[in-house]
Amino acid sequence: xxxxxIAVTDLELVYDSLxxxxxxxxxxxxxxxxKLALILSAEIxxxxxxxxxxxxxxxxx
Numbered sequence: 001x002x003x004x005x006i007a008v009t010d011l012e013l014v015y016d017s018l019x020x021x022x023x024x025x026x027x028x029x030x031x032x033x034x035k036l037a038l039i040l041s042a043e044i045x046x047x048x049x050x051x052x053x054x055x056x057x058x059x060x061x
Contacts, residue, residue, distance in 0.1 A: 006014075018036075025032035041050045 021032060021036070022029050037050075037054075041047075044050055
């Protein structure tokens, strides 16, 4: 897993917002998460980082 520097309080806020978004998406949770991943990928503009994050997200599910 790549070392990412983010304050714990910021990470908690992101987690809470993501959980709320997933809940609000209802039966379209997969579409919501896919759109979020693509939007963040465009923001990051680094294919390697995005692909590593995708791999990291699949670990220890």
